[in-house]
Amino acid sequence: MKSEHIPKATIKRLAMYVQVLETLKREGSQVVSSELLARTCSVNPSQIRKDLAYFGEFGVRGVGYHVQDLIYSIKHSLGVDRVWKCALVGVGNLGKALLRHQDFKFRGFDIVGAFDCDPFKIGEEISGLEVVCTRRLKDAVKELGIEIGLITTPVNRAQRAANFLIEAGVKGIINYSPAMLTVPADIYVEYVDFFHHFYSVAFSITLDRHQERLGSNDEADEDD
Ligand SMILES: NC(=O)c1ccc[n+]([C@@H]2O[C@H](COP(=O)([O-])OP(=O)(O)OC[C@H]3O[C@@H](n4cnc5c(N)ncnc54)[C@H](O)[C@@H]3O)[C@@H](O)[C@H]2O)c1
Numbered sequence: 215m216k217s218e219h220i221p222k223a224t225i226k227r228l229a230m231y232v233q234v235l236e237t238l239k240r241e242g243s244q245v246v247s248s249e250l251l252a253r254t255c256s257v258n259p260s261q262i263r264k265d266l267a268y269f270g271e272f273g274v275r276g277v278g279y280h281v282q283d284l285i286y287s288i289k290h291s292l293g294v295d296r297v298w299k300c301a302l303v304g305v306g307n308l309g310k311a312l313l314r315h316q317d318f319k320f321r322g323f324d325i326v327g328a329f330d331c332d333p334f335k336i337g338e339e340i341s342g343l344e345v346v347c348t349r350r351l352k353d354a355v356k357e358l359g360i361e362i363g364l365i366t367t368p369v370n371r372a373q374r375a376a377n378f379l380i381e382a383g384v385k386g387i388i389n390y391s392p393a394m395l396t397v398p399a400d401i402y403v404e405y406v407d408f409f410h411h412f413y414s415v416a417f418s419i420t421l422d423r424h425q426e427r428l429g430s431n432d433e434a435d436e437d438d
Pocket residue numbers: 303304305306307308309329330331332335348366367368369371374375389390391392406407408409
């Protein structure tokens with residue numbers, strides 16, 4: 215890797231590039247032009263070139279990028295060319311849906327532990343994984359080599375779940391609850407909220423309608 219200081223926005227775009235490249239690979243593409251990759255990812259080609267420059271020289275002038283090579287290089291540089299063991303805390307509606315989703319394992323994020331504090335849920339089996347008492351989290355993290363925690367507890371229990379995970383030695387957390395977590399500086403937290411996307415789409419539609427209304431008012435003014 216050329217530079218250690220890769221901006222967070224670049225890392226998010228790289229994750230998107232990998233996802234698009236993997237789809238292209240599944241569809242049988244061996245080479246992709248920077249224009250097609252850029253269009254599919256809704257960024258401009260110069261942004262892609264700038265993002266990839268952190269890792270070295272890619273692409274052949276007039277040909278584009280070799281799909282497999284690019285996937286390998288990005289994944290290798292970002293450390294996602296291996297399996298990351300994960301634990302999920304809070305086996306309710308959302309937790310169960312995530313545990314049943316096969317893509318996590320397929321993409322290298324293997325949920326190997328499912329934890330809950332509800333005695334009625336402990337012992338239940340979801341997708342072949344037994345729900346275990348949260349008190350056993352610390353031992354399980356060490357035994358199973360868990361590095362990432364997913365929090366799917368109610369909002370008022372999320373900090374407690376985070377504390378358990380951090381105490382157990384987990385370094386990264388994906389928090390699906392709407393709680394803002396307080397964590398030490400060396401713990402990485404990502405917040406996942408589907409509603410941000412709903413807001414974003416609703417705002418965009420509203421803005422379009424507002425512009426249309428302004429446009430039709432302007433036309434009406436010209437007619438007067
Ligand atoms: N990110 C999103 O877009 C999104 C979408 C839906 C729900 N959510 C959030 O996900 C969370 C879960 O929602 P749900 O509908 O699955 O709730 P749920 O009530 O069905 O499940 C929560 C589970 O957490 C367990 N739990 C509570 N405290 C715990 C603790 N300290 N340790 C371990 N387990 C604990 C409960 O026993 C329960 O099984 C909520 O915070 C909700 O707001 C987020």
